[in-house]
Amino acid sequence: MRKYTTLILALIVLWSCKNETPVNYVLLSGNISNTNGGELTISSSNGFSKAINVTDTGTLSDTLFIEENDIYNIRFEQVRFTSYLSQGANIQFEVDAKKPSSTLKLTGDNADLNNYYAYKMGKDFDFMMDREGSYKVEESAFETKVMDFQKDLESKLETVKNIPEGIKAKELRAINYSRLGKKGNYERMYGYLTENKDFKTSDAFKKELEEISLDNGDDYLYSSDYQQMVSRKIQEKAYSFYQNDSLPYKEANAKAISEIENETIKNGELYKGISMMLPMSSDKDKDLKDFLNASTNQKHIASVKEIFESLKVLDAGQPSPKFTNYENYAGGTTSLDNLKGKYVYIDVWATWCGPCKYEIPFLQKIEKQYHGKNIHFVSISTDKQDDKEKWKQMISDKEMGGIQLITDNDFNTSFINDYKIMGIPQFILIDPNGNIVQANAPRPSEEKLIALFNELGI
Numbered sequence: 001m002r003k004y005t006t007l008i009l010a011l012i013v014l015w016s017c018k019n020e021t022p023v024n025y026v027l028l029s030g031n032i033s034n035t036n037g038g039e040l041t042i043s044s045s046n047g048f049s050k051a052i053n054v055t056d057t058g059t060l061s062d063t064l065f066i067e068e069n070d071i072y073n074i075r076f077e078q079v080r081f082t083s084y085l086s087q088g089a090n091i092q093f094e095v096d097a098k099k100p101s102s103t104l105k106l107t108g109d110n111a112d113l114n115n116y117y118a119y120k121m122g123k124d125f126d127f128m129m130d131r132e133g134s135y136k137v138e139e140s141a142f143e144t145k146v147m148d149f150q151k152d153l154e155s156k157l158e159t160v161k162n163i164p165e166g167i168k169a170k171e172l173r174a175i176n177y178s179r180l181g182k183k184g185n186y187e188r189m190y191g192y193l194t195e196n197k198d199f200k201t202s203d204a205f206k207k208e209l210e211e212i213s214l215d216n217g218d219d220y221l222y223s224s225d226y227q228q229m230v231s232r233k234i235q236e237k238a239y240s241f242y243q244n245d246s247l248p249y250k251e252a253n254a255k256a257i258s259e260i261e262n263e264t265i266k267n268g269e270l271y272k273g274i275s276m277m278l279p280m281s282s283d284k285d286k287d288l289k290d291f292l293n294a295s296t297n298q299k300h301i302a303s304v305k306e307i308f309e310s311l312k313v314l315d316a317g318q319p320s321p322k323f324t325n326y327e328n329y330a331g332g333t334t335s336l337d338n339l340k341g342k343y344v345y346i347d348v349w350a351t352w353c354g355p356c357k358y359e360i361p362f363l364q365k366i367e368k369q370y371h372g373k374n375i376h377f378v379s380i381s382t383d384k385q386d387d388k389e390k391w392k393q394m395i396s397d398k399e400m401g402g403i404q405l406i407t408d409n410d411f412n413t414s415f416i417n418d419y420k421i422m423g424i425p426q427f428i429l430i431d432p433n434g435n436i437v438q439a440n441a442p443r444p445s446e447e448k449l450i451a452l453f454n455e456l457g458i
Contacts, residue, residue, distance in 0.1 A: 253273070
């Protein structure tokens, strides 16, 4: 009898220990068609971030350790969607990388809610892509259109079963913010599509937008549309400081953010800004110090410190990341190793990028000035392979010189990822031995580029 009692007690202890161990992970797996693989990223507004390898056959599988059940943003190439991840959940998805909005499907835990988010993403994508149908309509017709959009999503949400506590109320507000965000774009889009630069919406139309409260931290963390409206308001204030107080834009933006009263929103805007800016910064130490002095979010601080450490591989004197066998407009392929022996000034650009095209005449002037000198001028297009003819046509039309290359997979290529390029144009200067001089070199339109070339004796 004593043996059985001991055994039962042991089982109870084991069972108790098992139940005291919290399950704090999510099992995520996916199947992405029409891709050669790459890196999928998962992030949240609270500072969580992880990269997952996608195989060349498009499969992925990983265990995500999360501290809280929340909405997470998932990105891979053109695939971008929101998913509710909860501790202990097992979630699967499949999607065509070329047609993400119409093919995304999720199964497993929270499937109803996550497929609702996929439906919402598809509706937003269709609205955005049909610009004329969506925005080139009279004010009253647009009001009706976006209200119908809202009612459709609300109706779809009502069919979702087992919504986690608190999510439904947040999502209903997010649907309303989605409508208001579209209203906020209407004046600019209608004026552009009708070529009426002086177009203004009525006071009645604007009233609802002017009355939005932009100090709700919970909604900021949950709704991307709410975040965009907050960011737009901050940009407007920063531009006012830039114009009226003659502040450099970086300082004007910092001043606008410093005036945010809600701590969650202030931290969120600081985090978004530094995450974008740090890889392109010319003074990373100062920018990190400024961020650490301003932010009170410990998760954000830890994440930014990790970014800062990871960027040290791009310090001056470090070996440059390489590109291999990029298609050359002149014929054949070119690799970075082919260019050793001279300095290499790289322009990372795209045909659709306005600021990139602005730099072209300045780059052409410098190329002529340094023709025959100890430097190669290389332009690397991040255009999609489907847009290769546009790339070739622009090179021809603008009579672009230098070495003209195109990546093998637009932004989703190791050279771009290794340089942690978050926006274009970006200019890179590499020395004759293949080491980095500056990962974020001056632009051709900046006088300090010539000063740098002179300092190096090019």
